[in-house]
Amino acid sequence: MALNPDVTNDRLPEQNRGGGLEQDWAGDDQDWWDWYVTLAKNEETPTELVAGPGLPDVAPASDEELARELAEPYDLDPTAREAFRREAFVRLPAVLSAPVVRRLAERLEELLRAEHGDDVAGRFTALEQMWLHDDLMRAVALSPRLGGLAAELLDEPAVRIYHDNALSKEPGCGRTPWHHDAEHFPLQTVQAVTAWMPMSSIPGRMGPLSFARGRDVRDEVADLEFDKVTSSYDESVAQRFAERQVAVESHPFAVGDVSFHSALCFHTAGPNLTTQPRRALATTYFADGARVVESPTLISGAWRDFLPGVQPGGLAASELNPVVGRRRA
Numbered sequence: 020m021a022l023n024p025d026v027t028n029d030r031l032p033e034q035n036r037g038g039g040l041e042q043d044w045a046g047d048d049q050d051w052w053d054w055y056v057t058l059a060k061n062e063e064t065p066t067e068l069v070a071g072p073g074l075p076d077v078a079p080a081s082d083e084e085l086a087r088e089l090a091e092p093y094d095l096d097p098t099a100r101e102a103f104r105r106e107a108f109v110r111l112p113a114v115l116s117a118p119v120v121r122r123l124a125e126r127l128e129e130l131l132r133a134e135h136g137d138d139v140a141g142r143f144t145a146l147e148q149m150w151l152h153d154d155l156m157r158a159v160a161l162s163p164r165l166g167g168l169a170a171e172l173l174d175e176p177a178v179r180i181y182h183d184n185a186l187s188k189e190p191g192c193g194r195t196p197w198h199h200d201a202e203h204f205p206l207q208t209v210q211a212v213t214a215w216m217p218m219s220s221i222p223g224r225m226g227p228l229s230f231a232r233g234r235d236v237r238d239e240v241a242d243l244e245f246d247k248v249t250s251s252y253d254e255s256v257a258q259r260f261a262e263r264q265v266a267v268e269s270h271p272f273a274v275g276d277v278s279f280h281s282a283l284c285f286h287t288a289g290p291n292l293t294t295q296p297r298r299a300l301a302t303t304y305f306a307d308g309a310r311v312v313e314s315p316t317l318i319s320g321a322w323r324d325f326l327p328g329v330q331p332g333g334l335a336a337s338e339l340n341p342v343v344g345r346r347r348a
């Protein structure tokens with residue numbers, strides 16, 4: 020099957036077709052993802068889908084087990100802290116147990132089906148702000164374990180939630196374009212981090228999140244111009260990384276592994292060449308005290324949904340951005 024058969028700019032909302040990047044996104048978050056994945060360069064040759072892993076083969080955790088686990092602090096190894104500081108991402112083992120992943124994956128399946136139905140082959144289907152109406156997703160979004168890790172890794176006294184997300188790369192969906200999230204978050208800080216939590220194991224052919232190593236990588240590509248219509252930015256970043264021998268980590272994820280990538284980290288993900296959806300929950304945190312930039316762009320997507328009532332330049336602390344993590348002493 021061909022990947023991303025409709026690689027065109029017609030995924031841009033009418034109002035966003037003209038002009039540059041300095042404009043508000045006119046669609047919702049799903050519209051944004053449907054557009055965004057068209058900016059990735061994909062192989063044109065049809066590729067066979069292979070069997071992918073399903074849900075973890077264990078009984079799901081109960082409500083109490085899940086709440087207890089997500090409240091417990093995670094003992095962060097000093098080498099992991101150092102790796103995050105140096106490389107702008109880190110992958111941590113056993114942040115979630117298999118029963119907790121199973122429980123969350125089952126709930127996520129229900130939520131995605133309710134929102135997007137079954138006819139999703141080849142798409143990147145997303146959900147956001149699940150924590151506002153689902154108890155299990157609230158336990159994840161407000162989790163002191165996850166929020167605490169975000170605060171520790173950023174080395175900030177307190178972090179607020181920007182949004183939660185579900186990212187379902189359906190069978191046959193192509194690559195996620197190279198990017199770094201500082202461009203996506205309309206914040207006057209790069210002290211922001213996303214916890215990416217796979218809902219199954221993720222082998223290489225399923226499109227695990229992949230990271231360019233190093234905090235300064237964005238200097239290597241700072242001169243490349245973003246293009247809202249074609250895959251040229253994705254291609255130029257890939258080419259530049261190859262020319263300058265930027266190391267890219269692209270490893271499978273095991274059940275319970277969670278990666279944390281800084282807003283400075285350049286990342287991508289391969290196509291999902293399996294018969295199972297590649298699903299992850301992703302929660303983004305930022306340093307308490309951060310302000311919204313003066314001029315959010317198209318790439319900031321549906322940011323007003325995540326910071327309701329906050330104006331450009333204002334303090335990023337709406338009622339939907341509670342403090343959810345604190346650094347330990």
Ligand SMILES: O=C(O)CCC(=O)C(=O)O
Binds near residue numbers: 213287
């Ligand atoms: O799940 C993906 O493929 C992309 C996710 C991503 O870019 C992010 O969480 O920052």
Ligand SMILES: [Fe+2]
Binds near residue numbers: 198199200286
């Ligand atoms: Fe990202």
